[in-house]
Amino acid sequence: MFQPQVVLDRSSPVPLYFQVAEQLERAIRDGDLVAGDRIANEVAWADQLGVSRPTMRQAIQLLVDKGMLVRKRGVGTQVVQAPIRRTVELTSLYDDLRRTGHHTTTDVLDLALVPADEGPATRLGCPVGTPVWRLERVRRVDGQPLALMRNHVPASVTDLGDVDFTATGLYELFRTRAIHLRVAHQTICARLADRRESRLLGVKVADALLTMERTSYDDSGRAVEHADHLYRPDLYSYETTLVDR
């Protein structure tokens, strides 16, 4: 039974289970462990690393949740025969693109404090007429328009008045203001572009677009933001890994 080298630093502030998961994940990505390989059982791992079994379980569970490992009772734990794609996380498109090294720019079409219409109000769970910030942007990647993004943020959450959204993403801003997004509900669909949208996104009129509606909640369970985004399907797709538990 192959056991990749795992070294723990007990003086590190990084939790033990996370250190284990990290190094196991690297072993899989580097190909030290390949599809279908069975890894040693939990007890053996715990023994070898000098951690308790629950801690080792937690490490393995992290990778199971990421879709990289599969557990079968009475059998063992195996590496999934699958190309590892990024799992869906609670990040913004801006973060995604910057991380992958693309040059992104943003055109701000609209930023204003307005009374909430029925749509945004319903989604944010606030009364119609509540002051909300309305933000509309076009996101470009290497010059090409990629997404047309409309967002609403209740004025009670934070003040967007002085923010330069050509330089800062909305989610990045939330982080700097200690607003921690924790849960989001998304609906993804498709529809045809209208005249304005096709012009802004540089596609033909009546071309297909990917639509994404999202409401995000922070760590006190409060609705913080509603997004209504349109993506060019030739430049963007939505990838997820599903895991049955």
Place this chain on the structure above:
Amino acid sequence: MFQPQVVLDRSSPVPLYFQVAEQLERAIRDGDLVAGDRIANEVAWADQLGVSRPTMRQAIQLLVDKGMLVRKRGVGTQVVQAPIRRTVELTSLYDDLRRTGHHTTTDVLDLALVPADEGPATRLGCPVGTPVWRLERVRRVDGQPLALMRNHVPASVTDLGDVDFTATGLYELFRTRAIHLRVAHQTICARLADRRESRLLGVKVADALLTMERTSYDDSGRAVEHADHLYRPDLYSYETTLVDR
């Protein structure tokens, strides 16, 4: 601190943590606990229910993963201010629709054992030319065409030759044959319908469609199925709940 009534049955085969999570979830859905409510702390719960703290944690974690609760260190655990939608699970459209009480029918357009083309072979991780079952269906809801579904299943996984897919879903079939889907990778996008697709789905030519590509892996990490589906965006959208951990 409000604590809904939770009753445990220690003789039940249902794990304790699951019994707790179930009843807590019901309390939230029934409105006994509402958005923003703080629930009692883990130790108090464990004490009252007579279970250990790790068990209670596991119960709460289940609901956190579902996006119904939010934990904050030093503060407590709160109910998320969000409409509860179904979280994404590893189920088929057929299951989804049957569960919501709709009348679904299926037209089988094609079911054949063929050598794998490059596309399906790549996705399934098998050599080009490997025998695979090719299945093409139209799913209807209350008579209306909803989805055009093309699936590929390696012949080595199971025999689809005698299956009546007008009466049985593919995922349902897998379950009856003890093939347990555990991980899937999905890509969701949009494109225009071509002539054949628009005819089969009952939409205008060059109408927008939602596309879904999915590869599923079973509990030994083996690629079991590749799906290439097209959905009518007026009848179907893809909803998810994202949770940051």
Place this chain on the structure above:
DNA sequence: CAGTGGTCTAGACCACAGT
């Protein structure tokens, strides 16, 4: 049968948030 993961206990110490 032996080996595996699934569940559970009864504690412990720590980091962080709010008072």
Place this chain on the structure above:
DNA sequence: CTGTGGTCTAGACCACTGT
């Protein structure tokens, strides 16, 4: 400071799988 969740230990028994 107190109270909270985050991490961790060192065991235990059980259910399921494959031989």
